[in-house]
Amino acid sequence: MFEWVTDGLFWLGLAQIIGVNIILSGDNAIVIALASRTLPPKQQRWAILLGTAGAIVLRVVLTAFAAVLLDQAWLRLAGSVLLLWISVKLLLPEENGDGDGKSVDGLAGAIRTIIIADLVMSLDNVLGVAAAAKGSLALLSIGLVLSMPLIIFGSTVILKLMGRFPWIITLGGALLGYVAGEMGVTDQVVKGWVEANLPILHTLVPIICAVLVVVVGKFVARKTEVVS
Numbered sequence: 001m002f003e004w005v006t007d008g009l010f011w012l013g014l015a016q017i018i019g020v021n022i023i024l025s026g027d028n029a030i031v032i033a034l035a036s037r038t039l040p041p042k043q044q045r046w047a048i049l050l051g052t053a054g055a056i057v058l059r060v061v062l063t064a065f066a067a068v069l070l071d072q073a074w075l076r077l078a079g080s081v082l083l084l085w086i087s088v089k090l091l092l093p094e095e096n097g098d099g100d101g102k103s104v105d106g107l108a109g110a111i112r113t114i115i116i117a118d119l120v121m122s123l124d125n126v127l128g129v130a131a132a133a134k135g136s137l138a139l140l141s142i143g144l145v146l147s148m149p150l151i152i153f154g155s156t157v158i159l160k161l162m163g164r165f166p167w168i169i170t171l172g173g174a175l176l177g178y179v180a181g182e183m184g185v186t187d188q189v190v191k192g193w194v195e196a197n198l199p200i201l202h203t204l205v206p207i208i209c210a211v212l213v214v215v216v217g218k219f220v221a222r223k224t225e226v227v228s
Contacts, residue, residue, distance in 0.1 A: 013136070017143025027121050027179055028055065029154030030172040034090040035113040036155075037162050037169070043107045048155045051114030056144045058115060059122050063140055073188040079120040080184035084209060086117045087176035091169065091217030092224065121179055170214055177213030181206030 036047035090113070162168045185194050185205045194201045 013139050014143050014146075017140065018147055026154065027175070028052075028118050028151050029158050030175060031086075031090075031117040031121070032114050032151070032155035033158035033162055034169065034172050034176075035110040035117070037159055039107060039110060043110075044159065047107055047110040047114065048152055048159075051111045051118075052148055052151050052155070054111060054115040055118035055122075056148055058119050060137070060141055060144060062119065062122055064137065076183045076187035077189060080180045080187070080209075083117060083120045083180035083183065084177060084213060086113060086120070087173050087180060087213040088217045088220065089113075090176070091173040091213070092221050117176070120183075170218075173213050173217055174210040178206040178210040180213075181209030184209070 032048055032051055035051065036044045039047055158168070158172070162172075182202075182205075185191070185201055
């Protein structure tokens with residue numbers, strides 16, 4: 001029953017899953033911090049905890065269907081567009097127009113944004129996690145659950161830094177835009193053409209998307225403040 005305790009391959013796979021999630025948790029932590037930064041402190045803690053838990057559960061489900069999902073044309077392009085929209089939205093001011101928040105409406109909205117953004121970003125990451133799990137749902141689940149404290153800790157630290165250094169908010173939005181651009185150019189529809197004709201787009205598109213998120217986010221935020 002407890003053969004896994006002495007199974008070196010089990011522990012190796014677990015270490016690989018945790019390692020992959022440590023590497024990837026930066027993007028997740030930024031989304032969580034951006035989405036919850038204007039909530040009251042108590043709601044921030046709940047947003048971080050519930051948002052991370054929901055994202056982990058969905059990642060387990062997504063990884064189970066990784067091979068099928070990632071072969072679907074247009075999926076990454078659609079995810080890229082969705083992540084761009086989320087990135088811009090996270091840079092917008094609160095509805096009260098104080099210019100220091102976002103347009104996510106309360107705790108439920110923050111959790112929803114965290115889960116959706118994490119789900120989209122996980123499209124490019126699930127193959128590595130699935131390979132490390134070697135088809136074991138139990139190993140996958142344990143590895144992702146053990147990764148939760150790392151994501152929660154990272155989100156908390158970034159959240160505090162955003163309070164002291166507002167420019168980190170803009171940097172976070174730009175990073176998410178960069179991730180969206182990377183995702184778009186690896187979609188099955190365009191990947192072959194890009195690699196054969198303009199491989200430089202693998203560099204240019206993410207940079208353009210990062211700049212686009214910041215420019216559009218700042219423009220809409222300023223326009224919103226003027227209207228308010």
